[in-house]
Amino acid sequence: MNGDSPPLAAALQVAATAWRRLREGASLDRALAAAIDGFAAATPTPLHPRLAAAAKDIAYTATRHLALIEALLGKLVHRAPDPTVSALLAVALGQLLAPRHESYAVVDQAVHAAKTQDETRAAAGFVNAVLRNALRRLPALRSELQRQPTVAFNSPRWWIDLLREAEPAHFARILQLQQQLPPLVLRVNRRHGSVEAYLRRLRGDGIEATRVGPDAVWLHAPLPVADIPGFGAGDVSVQDAGAQLAVQLLQVADGMRVLDACAAPGGKTVHLAEAADDLVMDVVEADRARAERIEENLRRTQARSHALIRLHVADAARPENYADGRYQRIVLDAPCTASGIVRRHPDIPWLRRPADVAQLATVQARLLDALWPLLEPAGRLLYVVCSVFAEEGPRQADAFAARHADARPLSLPGMQSGRLRLPPAHGGAWSEGLPSVHDGFFFAIYEKT
Ligand SMILES: C[S@@+](CC[C@H](N)C(=O)[O-])C[C@H]1O[C@@H](n2cnc3c(N)ncnc32)[C@H](O)[C@@H]1O
Incomplete structure (x- = not known):
């Protein structure tokens, strides 16, 4: 720890509150936002400006080791402690597993955090004893527990089984990749300049980056968006x-x-x-708060200066509420399990339930059927999900094609029968074809005959 870091005890405490909410079913980002608000309300002095970021890092690190941490707790603690104490132990164990701080500092600060809260004060000695015991036994316990698939892949059993079914040859590699930190990838706005020119600009600023797709640039070290050259100007x-x-x-x-x-x-x-001039776009989003973020992005990139964009807060499956006429292009980026973007959201496998997969597939089919009549003859509809499960991908596409005889799969380069399964990957530099560093997706594209 150095002088201008946020206090580790406070960051552990906020992360522990978020962890508890996560294990009760809240998404990690929501849980963190609520935890930091609660901490601020209970703290008389202003919070350290980087406390929220430090707590987020601790909570995400723990979530990337969730199955191992819970298995370790099972070995280290004989009777389940109060959930508040368990949560503090969990996030502290996360710090011991992915060392960010000296282990003695983690133990010391976790004990300090326990002493500062009414619910955990009496357990401060217990927290100390469990974490010291963990330090001694961690290497042996870790290699023993890694033999369990749920721990090795940090996912529930049903999740691993679904992925194995969808990608029998690649599921282990996908699950391993999904435990890593997500890459920060940018799309270069070709209206403002070439990818080569942007890479030169980054080099000039001392930022290491690699081209990983036609317009895609991977920044080797993450940066806050405010520090990304040209972000504010929409470059x-x-x-x-x-x-x-x-x-x-x-x-x-x-x-x-x-x-x-x-x-x-x-x-x-x-x-x-x-991508083109003077598009006439209907842009539909069901969630009003999320629609606000579309407006922010349109403003930042000045997209309305070269396209007519009408934003509708509506259910896309009810076109009578937004569509006036037919379209030449439709993109349906459907709600899904998000099983292809676990690197970015490591809480996903722990929040979903097995029944969610079929329920989301039903929503996707309803959206596809509602949108298809809106497409002009010779127009194209693209279905995309950031999922690698078969039910939301190939099986959804099979069922759609069976229901719509006038849907002709478009076999574009790199696709088979109008489909592309893109498991997540982290390759090298891109030269041509599919991108080399990316999350997991399924695409299907149809032309109306
Ligand atoms: C995968 S995200 C879309 C990502 C977005 N296309 C992008 O590229 O940034 C799916 C979005 O669909 C929205 N959504 C879910 N059901 C919807 C519905 N019936 N009608 C319109 N939007 C819906 C969700 O709120 C979510 O914002």
Whole structure:
């Protein structure tokens, strides 16, 4: 710890509150936001400006080791302690497993955090004893517990089984990759300059980066968006290189009428508007708060200066509430389990329930059927999900094709029968074809006959 770091005890305490909410079913980001608000309300002095970031790092680190931490607790603690004490132990164990601080400092600060709260004060000695015991036994216990698939892959059993079914040859590699830190990938706005020119600009600023797709640049070290050169001016946007494929596959031309059906936070909306002139776009998002983020992105990138964009807060499956006429291009970036982006959201496998997969597949089918009649003859519809499960990908596409005889799969380069399964990958530099560093997606594209 150095003088200007936030106090580790406070960060552990906030992360522990978030962990407890996560294990009660809240998403980690929501849980963290509530935990920091609660901590601020109970603290008379202003919070350290980087406390929230430090707590987020601790909570995310623990979530990336959730199964191991819970298995370790099972070995180290004979009777389940109070959930508040368990949560503090969990986030402290996360710090011991992925060392960010000296282990003696983690133990010391976790005990300090225990002493500062009414609910945990009496357990401070217990926290000390468990963490010291953990330090002694960690190497042996870790290698023993890693033999359990749920620990090795940090996912529930049903999740591993579904992935094995979808990707029998690659599931282990996908699950391992998904435990790593997510890459920060940018999309270069070609209206403002070339990828080569942007890479030169980064080099000039001493920022290491690699091209990983036609418009995609991976920054080797993460940066806050405010520090990304040209971000505020819309020269680049943050978007995974796999997600960037959507607009490349749609091939929009100047003046087309386009529907972006599930649009927030607007990554594809902005990309579409960058890809051609004078598009007429209906952009639909069901969640009002998330729709706000589309507006922010449109403002930052000045997308409305070269496209007519109408933003609707509506259910995309009820076109009578937003559509006036038919479209030449439709993109449906459907709600899904998000099983392809676990690197970014390590809480996902622990929040979903097995029944969610079928329920989401039903929502996706309903959206597809509602949107298909809105497509003009010879128009294209792209279905995309950031999922690697078969039910949301190939099986969804099979069922759609069986219901719609006028849907012709478009076999674009790199696709088979109009489909592309893109498991997450972290390769080297890109030269041509599919991107080399990306999250997991499924794409299907159809033309109306
Ligand atoms: C995968 S995200 C879309 C990401 C976005 N296309 C992008 O590239 O930034 C799915 C979005 O669909 C929205 N959504 C879910 N059901 C919807 C519905 N029936 N109609 C419209 N939007 C919906 C969700 O709120 C969420 O913002």
